[in-house]
Amino acid sequence: MRISELSSRSGVSVTTIKYYLREGLLPPGRQTAATQAEYDDQHLRRLRLIRALTGVxxxxxxxxxxxxxxxxxxxxxxxxxxxxxxxxxxxxxxxxxxxxxxxxxxxxxxxxxxxxxxxxxxxxxxxxxxxxxxxxxxxxxxxxxxxxxxxxxxxxxxxxxxxxxxxxxxxxxxxxxxxxxxxxxxxxxxxxxxxxxxxxxxxxx
Amino acid sequence: MRISELSSRSGVSVTTIKYYLREGLLPPGRQTAATQAEYDDQHLRRLRLIRALTGVxxxxxxxxxxxxxxxxxxxxxxxxxxxxxxxxxxxxxxxxxxxxxxxxxxxxxxxxxxxxxxxxxxxxxxxxxxxxxxxxxxxxxxxxxxxxxxxxxxxxxxxxxxxxxxxxxxxxxxxxxxxxxxxxxxxxxxxxxxxxxxxxxxxxx
DNA sequence: AATATTGGATACCTCTACTATCTATGTTAG
DNA sequence: CTAACATAGATAGTAGAGGTATCCAATATT
Structure with missing residues (x-):
């Protein structure tokens, strides 16, 4: 899945996901091209974990x-x-x-x-x-x-x-x-x- | 006691005490003149309580x-x-x-x-x-x-x-x-x- | 009288957690 | 095949929290 799908499935905005990537909270996706990367369920799960730890x-x-x-x-x-x-x-x-x-x-x-x-x-x-x-x-x-x-x-x-x-x-x-x-x-x-x-x-x- | 004594006895800076007064965390002292107020042990205790709640x-x-x-x-x-x-x-x-x-x-x-x-x-x-x-x-x-x-x-x-x-x-x-x-x-x-x-x-x- | 302190007001600062914009590249619908 | 849109990565900007610094006029101390 690409970043926009990760965003819509997790409820976290694309820019915030990018922020987490920069901060090293979320591992980078698998690069498929210079401006394209692929994310999987692990990323989604990790993202939910991050939101639970920071939010709750x-x-x-x-x-x-x-x-x-x-x-x-x-x-x-x-x-x-x-x-x-x-x-x-x-x-x-x-x-x-x-x-x-x-x-x-x-x-x-x-x-x-x-x-x-x-x-x-x-x-x-x-x-x-x-x-x-x-x-x-x-x-x-x-x-x-x-x-x-x-x-x-x-x-x-x-x-x-x-x-x-x-x-x-x-x-x-x-x-x-x-x-x-x-x-x-x-x-x-x-x-x-x-x-x-x-x-x-x-x-x- | 005046504000500087309250500060030295509590370890909280004068400016921070003024901030707490502004924010209504600490009740104002008893005014003795236009630019003078008197604080007591209640204030000191309250201040310590504030620091415990915010700090600890x-x-x-x-x-x-x-x-x-x-x-x-x-x-x-x-x-x-x-x-x-x-x-x-x-x-x-x-x-x-x-x-x-x-x-x-x-x-x-x-x-x-x-x-x-x-x-x-x-x-x-x-x-x-x-x-x-x-x-x-x-x-x-x-x-x-x-x-x-x-x-x-x-x-x-x-x-x-x-x-x-x-x-x-x-x-x-x-x-x-x-x-x-x-x-x-x-x-x-x-x-x-x-x-x-x-x-x-x-x-x- | 000279110096320091005070209360009150206002402006400023630092940090955190985002958010927006830009650019160069990719993807995709017609 | 091209126009419209999405994407990665970079950089800059923002809002709120929690103070901090400075200024002023009044007061206290020496």
């Missing part, structure tokens, strides 16, 4: 490129993909110097006997959030976080269950990406609804 | 204003604050027309007997995420989401526990805000770490 999850174009690069690099090694590629996504702010709460995070990880890389970006995100909360007068220690971490453990188990039985490594890697990244807004939405429900329950009993 | 959580300035307005409006009514004010935060994308997965969400809510307002934005977020996943070949039905929702229920119970025993309504409202919004990156970070751990466990056993 709100990732920036450069972060999306990093994620997609990682996807290509670690396809077939879901463990590395989960540990490294997806870790490259900044959940919160840019990693600044202060890791004043790193000790709390370490205590939590040790208590749970978690096997988590020492340089995992999620550690930094967690430490920074704790530091912010502390500065605002809500000091959470690792003991308070423990029950949350236990629930995260069970959530992660559900996530990994979803990846069982997928033999095609590319498919498995892509699904890992989708479930980890795209499911985040869904899980937060579930939490919001559950909070509303729980609050109603406690206030009307 | 990545909220836009306009969303932050909405959240802070809601905080002022519903102080003393934590239930409404949780249900409405915090619901105003867009977790994902701008609410577009397609709510093709709204039926799945409704089925889930009914199964759980959740008391969630029909117009809760979290419903839309969830429906949209499901629609995106479906378009990408990962159709999740409400049955798959059910165990996730059960865990969300327990997370919400922990959240509400944290609000117990706070008598000052302003403090309770602010803590509700902090725990719901600022804890999100922390919970996602915990999930990432738990995924890495679980993946390592399954691959090395």
């Amino acid at each position: 999850r709100g990732l920036s174009v450069s972060t999306t490129r990093e994620v997609l690069d990682a996807l290509a690099e670690y396809t077939g090694d879901t463990h590395r993909l989960l540990g490294l590629a997806l870790g490259s996504i900044r959940v919160g702010e840019v990693p600044s110097g202060d890791a004043s709460q790193a000790a709390e995070v370490q205590a939590l990880v040790e208590e749970l006997h978690w096997d988590v890389h020492a340089s995992a970006p999620a550690r930094t995100t967690l430490a920074e959030t704790l530091a912010s909360l502390r500065a605002l007068g809500v000091p959470l220690d690792w003991r308070t976080l423990l029950p949350y971490a236990r629930l995260a453990e069970r959530t992660a188990a559900l996530d990994l269950d979803q990846l069982e039985g997928l033999d095609d490594p590319l498919e498995a890697a892509e699904r890992a990406l989708l479930l980890t990244v795209l499911l985040e807004p869904a899980l937060m939405a579930l939490r919001r609804m559950a909070q509303e429900n729980e609050s109603a329950r406690r206030h009307t009993s | 959580r990545g909220l836009s300035v306009s969303t932050t204003r909405e959240v802070l307005d809601a905080l002022a409006e519903y102080t003393g009514d934590t239930h409404r604050l949780l249900g409405l004010a915090l619901g105003s935060i867009r977790v994902g994308e701008v609410p577009s027309g397609d709510a093709s997965q709204a039926a799945e969400v409704q089925a889930l809510v009914e199964e759980l007997h959740w008391d969630v307002h029909a117009s809760a934005p979290a419903r839309t977020t969830l429906a949209e995420t499901l629609a995106s996943l479906r378009a990408l070949g990962v159709p999740l039905d409400w049955r798959t989401l059910l165990p996730y929702a059960r865990l969300a229920e327990r997370t919400a119970a922990l959240d509400l526990d944290q609000l117990e025993g706070l008598d000052d309504p302003l403090e309770a409202a602010e803590r509700a805000l902090l725990l719901t919004v600022l804890l999100e990156p922390a919970l996602m970070a915990l999930r990432r770490m738990a995924q890495e751990n679980e993946s390592a466990r399954r691959h090395t056993s």
Whole structure:
């Protein structure tokens, strides 16, 4: 298919597709002539993935490129993909110097006997959030976080269950990406609804 | 205190503070003369809150204003604050027309007997995420989401526990805000770490 | 009195994510 | 076979977000 068909089938304008090609989010099509290239279903799929990551999850174009690069690099090694590629996504702010709460995070990880890389970006995100909360007068220690971490453990188990039985490594890697990244807004939405429900329950009993 | 002290104590530049004043994120100080105003600890606290919401959580300035307005409006009514004010935060994308997965969400809510307002934005977020996943070949039905929702229920119970025993309504409202919004990156970070751990466990056993 | 600071207003800046235009080439309908 | 239209690639332009810089008149400090 040519670019205009790719555009109409994906709902993304031709100029935007060209922009993604320039930015390296989308691999170039197969050149058939000097001013002609051919695209296939892989491109369409990739394009939809890009729109999901930027639109639903709100990732920036450069972060999306990093994620997609990682996807290509670690396809077939879901463990590395989960540990490294997806870790490259900044959940919160840019990693600044202060890791004043790193000790709390370490205590939590040790208590749970978690096997988590020492340089995992999620550690930094967690430490920074704790530091912010502390500065605002809500000091959470690792003991308070423990029950949350236990629930995260069970959530992660559900996530990994979803990846069982997928033999095609590319498919498995892509699904890992989708479930980890795209499911985040869904899980937060579930939490919001559950909070509303729980609050109603406690206030009307 | 005057604006320069507010600036040095918060680490936010004077010009940025003026910008926040213009944008209505920060209430104006008490005017003592035509070119002089006095700020207090409330302003300092508010400023730190703004930086936490925009920096750690990545909220836009306009969303932050909405959240802070809601905080002022519903102080003393934590239930409404949780249900409405915090619901105003867009977790994902701008609410577009397609709510093709709204039926799945409704089925889930009914199964759980959740008391969630029909117009809760979290419903839309969830429906949209499901629609995106479906378009990408990962159709999740409400049955798959059910165990996730059960865990969300327990997370919400922990959240509400944290609000117990706070008598000052302003403090309770602010803590509700902090725990719901600022804890999100922390919970996602915990999930990432738990995924890495679980993946390592399954691959090395 | 001299110097610095402040509030308020306005203009400007940088970055991101596109969007528009241009040109040289290809394709296709009549 | 030619006129109308599509295409790749390059370059320039745009709108919005989130500040930043400058100016001014009034006020505070020394």
